[in-house]
Amino acid sequence: MWDEDQTAFGKRFSLSLRETLRYRCTAEHLLERGKGGADDERNIVAACHHCNRTRHRAKRPKDPVSYAKYVQSRIGKGRWHPDRLDRQPDP
Template sequence: MKTNNRIRNLRRKAAESQDWQCYYCQQPMWETDPKSFSARFRVSDRAILLFRCTAEHLEARCDGGRDIEENIVAACHYCNRNRHRKKRPKDAVSYVSLVRSRMEQGRWHPVLLKQNPV
């Protein structure tokens, strides 16, 4: 249980320092209030799950990455899940480049949020 609390605290700290934007795609994220996030960004209940804030290890635990502040960033569920789908996931730096390149082309998130909703 201590590990879960530690990860939760590291995730929250990272999310706050990132202004609640995903480390990879820079889309907004939510942690505890999906309903208000959904209303704010006009996102369906199903799509909202993509933007849930997760703790992402820059260096994976299986590669020796530790649960320390320097190794944890906040990433949306969509980016975190997709990074780890491959048998050999890209390193964090390469993945940032891939995601941001695809974001510029409109080919990443199935739902894009407006950063400053009215």
């Protein structure tokens, strides 16, 4: 994830500036605002743009605990983001 230096992140992982947009750091509401989630630190975590958008677009969005387990499982299998980011960046 990147927050301030999109260009450096892109260079580190050999991504175009357009490709880096999915990895931009965003504020993820654990309980959606539309369902009564507050804009406070207990309800907001950092998440990449891709994760933030895809979690809430699912037919049956997972609750925060289930989603965290899902992400960790995918990361453990090396299958979370595109293969290009699953490998270690060049030094």
